[in-house]
Amino acid sequence: MRTASRLLSIITVTYNAGEKTAATLESVIHQDQSLFDYHIVDGGSSDQTLEVIRRSAPDADLVSEPDAGVYDAINKGIARSRGRFLYFLGAGDTLRPGILARVAERIANSPPNSIVYGNVHWVSRQRLYDGIFSKSDITTHCICHQAMFIDRSVFELLGLYDRRYPISADWHFNIRCFSDPRVHVEYIDEVIADYEGGGISDTGHDARFQADLPELIGHSFGTRYALLLRLHRIGRRLYGMALRIGEILWSDRR
Numbered sequence: 001m002r003t004a005s006r007l008l009s010i011i012t013v014t015y016n017a018g019e020k021t022a023a024t025l026e027s028v029i030h031q032d033q034s035l036f037d038y039h040i041v042d043g044g045s046s047d048q049t050l051e052v053i054r055r056s057a058p059d060a061d062l063v064s065e066p067d068a069g070v071y072d073a074i075n076k077g078i079a080r081s082r083g084r085f086l087y088f089l090g091a092g093d094t095l096r097p098g099i100l101a102r103v104a105e106r107i108a109n110s111p112p113n114s115i116v117y118g119n120v121h122w123v124s125r126q127r128l129y130d131g132i133f134s135k136s137d138i139t140t141h142c143i144c145h146q147a148m149f150i151d152r153s154v155f156e157l158l159g160l161y162d163r164r165y166p167i168s169a170d171w172h173f174n175i176r177c178f179s180d181p182r183v184h185v186e187y188i189d190e191v192i193a194d195y196e197g198g199g200i201s202d203t204g205h206d207a208r209f210q211a212d213l214p215e216l217i218g219h220s221f222g223t224r225y226a227l228l229l230r231l232h233r234i235g236r237r238l239y240g241m242a243l244r245i246g247e248i249l250w251s252d253r254r
Contacts, residue, residue, distance in 0.1 A: 005082040006034075006083040006084070007083060007108060008100060008104070009038075009039060009086050010038045010089055011039045011041065011078070011081060011086060012025070012040045012089050012090065013073040013074055013077065014042045014045060014049050015043035017045070021052045022055075023094050024089060024092060025040075026056055026094075027193075028089065029056070029057055029059075032104075037081065037083055038059075039061045040053055040060050041067070041076050042063065044064055044067075050064055063076065069163065071169040071170075078160060085116070085150065085151055085152070086155070088146065090145070093195050094193060096192060099190065099192055102190060103118075103190065110184070112184075113153050113184055114184045116148070116149045116187075117143050118147050118190040119189075120144045120193050122195050123197055124196065124198045129147075135225060138175055139221065139225045139228055139232070142168070142171035142174055146192060146193040146195045147193070154177060154183055157180075158173070158180065158183075164209075166206060168209035168210075172216065175216060175221075178221075179221055213229065
């Protein structure tokens with residue numbers, strides 16, 4: 001196991017994110033810098049992203065090269081980092097002021113193989129996301145990456161993010177963590193970050209993961225949770241149908 005030089009490592013993945021990257025970087029560098037090292041993994045941006053990074057966070061560890069997707073880049077960041085707990089902050093997302101110092105007090109004495117998570121403010125939907133997660137919750141939706149602090153030992157125990165799932169590798173990883181009794185999962189009532197939303201994880205569809213999800217849930221949590229997922233999917237389809245019918249009826253009345 002690698003000896004941690006800091007309590008935290010912050011990892012940001014960028015690709016042609018432009019000027020919005022500046023707010024993300026500034027939200028990091030204004031935290032207590034004795035707590036963390038900062039790593040930026042860029043996918044070979046062709047816009048002004050690299051200029052923004054060098055201007056806003058000149059001391060950050062930066063690598064810019066082509067990658068095989070966001071989780072390939074995240075895995076590279078994990079390999080480059082040195083902190084005990086890893087935190088992933090997307091371009092366009094921002095840490096709340098002083099949050100790392102508050103979190104550090106909670107996680108410094110956490111047992112090995114710990115995941116500590118809080119909430120985010122989901123900016124595009126103007127709501128808080130999403131409280132304490134149970135196995136039932138993790139069956140149907142995922143903890144926001146920007147709310148989680150993951151002990152490096154968890155990756156050493158379970159492996160890195162699975163690149164077969166280009167959008168939902170974090171959800172896949174979280175299911176494995178929640179189903180493994182060796183992993184200690186703890187919720188803290190803190191708003192960690194403002195999560196921009198509207199990106200690939202918010203709007204995209206990971207077809208392979210969705211196809212594999214019922215088997216993954218059944219294997220991880222049992223048939224009762226696999227049935228819950230099936231009922232959840234049926235409910236979502238019925239809700240979508242009801243919305244479409246409502247739109248048709250409303251348009252006919254106008």
